[in-house]
Amino acid sequence: MSRGFTGTTQKPRRSCHSGNIQHPRGHKKVSQVWSNVKVMLTVFFGSHGVGQHEYAPQGQNINKEYYLEVLRRFRNAVRC
DSSP states (O other): OOOOOSSSSOOOOOOOSSSTTOOOOOOOOOOOOOOOOOOOOEEEEETTTEEEEEOOTTOOOOOOHHHHHHHHHHHHHHHH
16 A cells, blocks of 8 residues: 555635626736847936936947947036
C-alpha cells in the first residue's frame, strides 16, 4: 500500500468584483507585453519642478558629445 495524496487541489479564483455585482462587459483577460524598445529620458529639475525633459532618439549612443549637446540645449532654454 502506497502512501500518497491522490486528490487534486485548485487555486482559489481571483475575482475583481465585490459581492454578486457583475461587470456589464464581462471578464477580459489582460496580458502584459514586453517591448524591446528602450528609451532614455533626461530630466533637469529646478526649485519649481521639472525644468526640461528630453528623450534620446532610438539607437542614439549616450556619449560625451551627446550629453554636451543636451547640456547646451538646456543652457539655452534657461537663458530664454
